[in-house]
Amino acid sequence: MSQLKPISHLDSVLPSTPGKFKSEKSPSYIHRLRFHTSISKLTLWSSFFLAFILIYYLCSSPSPSHSPRRALGVSWGGKEWERRVTRSTQKHSKSGLTVLVTGAAGFVGTHVSIALKRRGDAVLGLDNFNDYYDTGLKRDRQKLLERTGIFVVEGDINNTLLISKLFEVVPFTHVMHLAAQAGVRYAMQNPGSYIHSNIAGFVNLLEVCKAANPQPAIVWASSSSVYGLNSKVPFSERDRTDQPASLYAATKKAGEEIAHTYNHIYGLSITGLRFFTVYGPWGRPDMAYFFFTKNILKRKTISIFEAPNHGTVARDFTYIDDIVKGCLAALDTAKKSTGTGGKKKGNAQFRIFNLGNTSPVPVTQLVRILEKLLKVKAKKKILSMPRNGDVTFTHANISLAYRELGYKPSTDLETGLKKFVRWYLNYYPDAKRNSW
Numbered sequence: 226m227s228q229l230k231p232i233s234h235l236d237s238v239l240p241s242t243p244g245k246f247k248s249e250k251s252p253s254y255i256h257r258l259r260f261h262t263s264i265s266k267l268t269l270w271s272s273f274f275l276a277f278i279l280i281y282y283l284c285s286s287p288s289p290s291h292s293p294r295r296a297l298g299v300s301w302g303g304k305e306w307e308r309r310v311t312r313s314t315q316k317h318s319k320s321g322l323t324v325l326v327t328g329a330a331g332f333v334g335t336h337v338s339i340a341l342k343r344r345g346d347a348v349l350g351l352d353n354f355n356d357y358y359d360t361g362l363k364r365d366r367q368k369l370l371e372r373t374g375i376f377v378v379e380g381d382i383n384n385t386l387l388i389s390k391l392f393e394v395v396p397f398t399h400v401m402h403l404a405a406q407a408g409v410r411y412a413m414q415n416p417g418s419y420i421h422s423n424i425a426g427f428v429n430l431l432e433v434c435k436a437a438n439p440q441p442a443i444v445w446a447s448s449s450s451v452y453g454l455n456s457k458v459p460f461s462e463r464d465r466t467d468q469p470a471s472l473y474a475a476t477k478k479a480g481e482e483i484a485h486t487y488n489h490i491y492g493l494s495i496t497g498l499r500f501f502t503v504y505g506p507w508g509r510p511d512m513a514y515f516f517f518t519k520n521i522l523k524r525k526t527i528s529i530f531e532a533p534n535h536g537t538v539a540r541d542f543t544y545i546d547d548i549v550k551g552c553l554a555a556l557d558t559a560k561k562s563t564g565t566g567g568k569k570k571g572n573a574q575f576r577i578f579n580l581g582n583t584s585p586v587p588v589t590q591l592v593r594i595l596e597k598l599l600k601v602k603a604k605k606k607i608l609s610m611p612r613n614g615d616v617t618f619t620h621a622n623i624s625l626a627y628r629e630l631g632y633k634p635s636t637d638l639e640t641g642l643k644k645f646v647r648w649y650l651n652y653y654p655d656a657k658r659n660s661w
């Protein structure tokens with residue numbers, strides 16, 4: 226995890242260093258030196274300094290670990306890089322937004338970035354391309370973004386130098402913060418990754434936003450998982466969210482509290498969106514609808530969880546296009562942040578919205594729809610749900626989002642899955658061959 230810092234640090238320091246050294250070695254400076262030994266001393270110390278950086282870099286170089294941050298090959302900085310950043314954020318209309326989308330090569334990030342770009346907003350993507358799931362899929366999403374004219378900066382949200390640099394180069398009006406360590410069960414394997422992205426990374430981003438002039442408005446992805454063990458349905462924004470059932474949920478809940486703090490102290494305008502089981506084309510392979518599709522096509526047995534006492538496990542599946550509309554509406558209705566120079570000038574907007582479909586579907590029904598669309602009978606195994614983070618039921622009350630954002634999801638699960646399956650068979654043509 227830590228190996229990234231020195232790499233990015235070096236990359237960002239090197240382009241600016243020659244200028245710095247030149248001024249120190251300029252003739253006027255040298256004339257002021259009384260003894261030639263001073264020059265050699267300077268050289269000696271410079272060598273020590275460079276050697277120190279080199280040793281630090283080597284010692285903290287990639288170690289084999291399960292961290293999703295290994296082998297990222299993150300690089301940024303330099304003239305060409307800056308040119309691409311600037312070009313990506315060229316505005317086509319005066320009224321358009323200038324948006325930094327974090328997690329841009331992610332599922333929701335890709336769709337939101339493209340939707341913003343297509344309607345004329347200026348977009349810059351940021352993604353660390355970690356290997357939590359197939360990076361090939363992320364790279365293909367990146368190609369899609371690049372074809373739309375969106376440059377995706379490779380880097381980590383916990384990198385202060387990088388995020389500050391981005392704000393130096395581009396006067397972002399909005400940040401769409403979608404970068405996060407996702408997944409509920411993965412937290413047992415790699416808890417640190419949740420802290421790194423969802424807590425430390427988020428705080429770093431907010432720190433830079435708070436210091437920016439002008440401050441951007443922030444819209445970010447929280448999660449329906451903050452409702453945790455709640456049994457009162459539908460879940461409403463005012464319900465308690467203090468019983469998370471997973472570390473993932475706990476870090477998202479912490480994010481909501483941290484967001485409130487930055488809003489309260491620094492006047493940042495912040496909107497949190499609690500997404501409910503988002504699915505669709507270019508989706509995440511770690512989600513049930515995705516790996517069910519894969520395994521059904523491979524004639525592999527799929528495990529379906531049931532709640533205690535043979536209860537139903539159901540999800541409020543929400544189609545990606547509906548989520549995108551909600552995200553854009555949140556950006557469009559976001560008020561300006563009120564702070565300057567890191568100081569609050571007045572109260573700023575603070576909002577939290579559920580973005581769901583408000584129609585929960587049992588997982589068994591999900592499987593039936595997939596069997597129909599794939600024309601393959603699934604081999605099923607019913608298991609009782611392990612107590613490792615998943616909740617049995619989610620159902621969003623979306624009346625607040627409807628009132629404030631005009632949010633009105635319009636895609637039912639069958640329609641959405643049809644689009645997903647069409648994409649899947651097209652993207653993985655080999656899967657199709659096996660199925661017929």
Ligand SMILES: *[C@@H]1O[C@H](CO)[C@@H](O)[C@H](O)[C@H]1NC(C)=O
Pocket residue numbers: 226230383384385420421422425426
């Ligand atoms: C995030 O970055 C800060 C500052 O560079 C560093 O001290 C911290 O260890 C990082 N946090 C995590 C969890 O990686």
Ligand SMILES: *[C@@H]1O[C@H](CO)[C@@H](O)[C@H](O)[C@H]1NC(C)=O
Pocket residue numbers: 458459461622623624625
């Ligand atoms: C949904 O939430 C609103 C507040 O946003 C509340 O007035 C309404 O009663 C809730 N509906 C249900 C069915 O709980």
